Structures are given as C-alpha cells and as structure tokens.
Amino acid sequence: MFRHIAAALMIVSLAAPAVAGAADRTEMRLLDEVAKKVNTYAWFTVFDDVSASLDNGVVTLTGKVTMPYKRNEIAKRVAKVDGIREVHNKIEVLPVSQMDDDLRYRIARAIYSHPAFWHYATMIDPPIHIVVDRGHVTLTGVVNSEVDRMIARSLASQFLAFSVKSEIKTTAEARQAFEGV
Known part of the structure; x- marks a missing residue:
C-alpha cells in the first residue's frame, strides 16, 4: 500500500x-x-x-x-x-506460521495470475499487499477501479482464511485522501 x-x-x-x-x-x-x-x-x-x-x-x-x-x-x-x-x-x-505462509502464497498466486491483474503483476512493485495474521487476511494497496478491488477480494475469499478484509483503495480515493492533506 x-x-x-x-x-x-x-x-x-x-x-x-x-x-x-x-x-x-x-x-x-x-x-x-x-x-x-x-x-x-x-x-x-x-x-x-x-x-x-x-x-x-x-x-x-x-x-x-x-x-x-x-x-x-x-x-x-x-x-x-x-x-x-x-x-x-x-x-x-507478524507471527511465524506455516498456515499463514501457505495462505499468503496461495492468495498472491490467485490474484496475480488472474488476467485482470496481469498488468499489476508485471510491475516492479505490485500494488496489492496481502497481510495474513493468524489466518486473518487483510488486502491493502491501490488499484485502478472498483471492479479490480472487488475481484481481488473475491479471489482472496476462496481460501480457508478465518476472515478477509479489504482495505484496497482506488486511485480516485487515494487522490482524494491526499488532496485532503
């Protein structure tokens, strides 16, 4: 993010x-x-x-x-x-956990191998961050559209996480936040 x-x-x-x-x-x-x-x-x-x-x-x-x-x-x-x-x-x-590591890699693979996110995956610094803490997933970052945000959350939700929370912002929301600074 x-x-x-x-x-x-x-x-x-x-x-x-x-x-x-x-x-x-x-x-x-x-x-x-x-x-x-x-x-x-x-x-x-x-x-x-x-x-x-x-x-x-x-x-x-x-x-x-x-x-x-x-x-x-x-x-x-x-x-x-x-x-x-x-x-x-x-x-x-974050605590060391094999379960969390597995969840991180599976979610990252699902998101960044999805055709909607190929352009993000090729970036030096991919924009969607996947934070896994004791089985609870939080997605952060900035994406181009609301559709991208919804797809990322949907992809992350298909795994056996205890919860999935999306704090991903669109570029328009990020711009508004900084204009308010």
Missing part, C-alpha cells in the same frame, strides 16, 4: 505548490522521501504493509511486516531522511 501512496503523493505533489504553503510542501516532500526509502528497501514484499504519518519532522511508522529485521531496517532507512527529527516505529512483526 505504501508504494501506491508514494505514487499518489507524486500526483498530488505536482499540484501542491498551487494550493499548499511552504510548510505543507516540505511535509509532502518529506513524506515522498520516506515513501521512497520504504519502497526501495529490497526485502519489502507484497506480504508486508507499512504506512507513515508525519508531524513536525516526527515520522510514525505503522503496519505489519513478516520478519523482525524488516521492522528495524525500515525505521533506520527512514531516520536517514534529511528533515526527519525522530522516528516512532510502531510496525508489528
């Missing part, structure tokens, strides 16, 4: 100078740099989800990752961004 927030940030940042003051532009620039640090982390996968909020140079990282080293390394990368005074790392590490 965070990667798509970065894409939406890029779109909004083009319009930002016309509507935002200098402080807002600085925050947008910092959030864009934070997004780049997370997105370029080599071990960040579709099974991880990280979000960030910024308040006066203090970044709060939230979300879930599959390994403990990811939590720490992402925070270290974000702390190196010029203008960031402090990082509050609230990223959770």
